[in-house]
Amino acid sequence: MKSIKNLTKLYENSKKNLKLILNSNHIDAIKLVKLIDTLTFDNSFIIKKNTIYDLNEIAKIFRFYEELLKQSFQEDKNRFEIEFKLYLLLIKVFTELCNTFVNNKNKIPNIDNFFQILKESKNMLKLTVPLDSKHINILNNLIGEQLYYFSHIHYHDINEYPLDYTFEKYLLNLERMFHGFDLSLASNFGNKEFTNKEIELEILKNNASFLVLTLIHKIYKYKPLDSFDNDKFKNIVEFYINSFHKIKNIDNYTIAHIEEVILRDFSSSNIYINKITKHDLLEQKLVLLKLYTDEYKQLIDMIKK
Incomplete structure (x- = not known):
């Protein structure tokens, strides 16, 4: 069993190493x-073959930590x-x-699989250890981070589903x-150990604007709408606009105008994040648009401008 001193050293060194990884141009x-x-204290968990x-090995890591925490509590x-903290x-x-x-x-399916394991671990920990509100809030931060980091990544084929279902899915995301x-x-974003509110707000804006832009593009391409006559579509756009802007009534604007506003948000957030963190979310999004289909050619051209 490692001493508290050694555990503290492990934590500080690991935190330092993670910051070095995150501050590089390419996350390895x-x-x-x-x-x-x-x-995992160099235990023999082989998570990658x-x-x-290996999801079973990853789950074992979290069972290992749950037992550690239960005992030490x-x-x-x-x-x-x-x-x-570890x-x-x-x-x-x-x-x-x-x-x-x-x-x-x-590899995208790994994201959902990993987070299912993390949620199970969180729930298991709450059952076995009487965590106080401070610890629960920090856990919620990490779960929350995953929601706005990855809810935009899955491809949705608008032609396979009723239009209202598509709108409901996008609004939910x-x-x-x-x-x-x-x-x-x-x-407070995990006590700001790796980030701050300004950076995270720009990440939210970047991913949310990307999500809405892909929807607007699909609407233009497959289900032409010139105004916000569809209430479910309007709800999505209003939700986004009201979160970042002071436009009171989007009915006074065309879809094309609102698209320009959202595109500016996407562009400005890319620039900010790249300047502060060196991470190129623009390139990441361009690659994501090309993964499943060539239907986003026009959107790609707009984003590149």
Whole structure:
């Protein structure tokens, strides 16, 4: 059993290593996997075999931490606090690992699978350890982060479903993003150890604007609408606009005008994030648009301007 001193050293070194990874121009999945190994005290959890991630092994890691936390909570509160920090850092590393999957359609399913394991772990921990509101808020931050980081990535074929279903799906994803942001905000973004409100708000704006732009593009391409006659479509656009702008009545504007407003949000958030974090979300989104179909050619041209 590692001493509290050694656990603290492990936490500080791992946090430093993660910051170095995140501050680089390219987030390296191999380095993140190695960091996960370090955070499991170099136990023999083999989470990746060749190019395949083993979900059973990943689940074992979280069962391992749940047992650690359950025991330390009962025996040594100081030890519990540092182990809880390590557990949170582990979740953060997995979230960043998922960021490396976004532009690979074969790996995108891993994102949903990983987060299902994380949610199960959170629920299990709440059942076995009487966490206080501080610990629950920090856990909620990490779950919330995942909602606004990844709710925009899945491709939806508008021709396979009734139009109203498409609108409901997009509104749900948009609401999930903002709910996730509110969860993160409530915990001050994990006490701002790796980020701050300004950066996270721009990430939310970038992903939310991207989601709405893809919907507007689909509407133009397949189901032409010149105004906001469809209430469900209008609700989506109003939800976004009211969150970031002071436009009181979108009925006074054409869809094309609103699209320009959202496109400016997308562009400005890309510039801000790239300047502060060095991460190129524009390139990430362009790759994402090309993953499944060539239907976004016009949108790609607009974004590149």
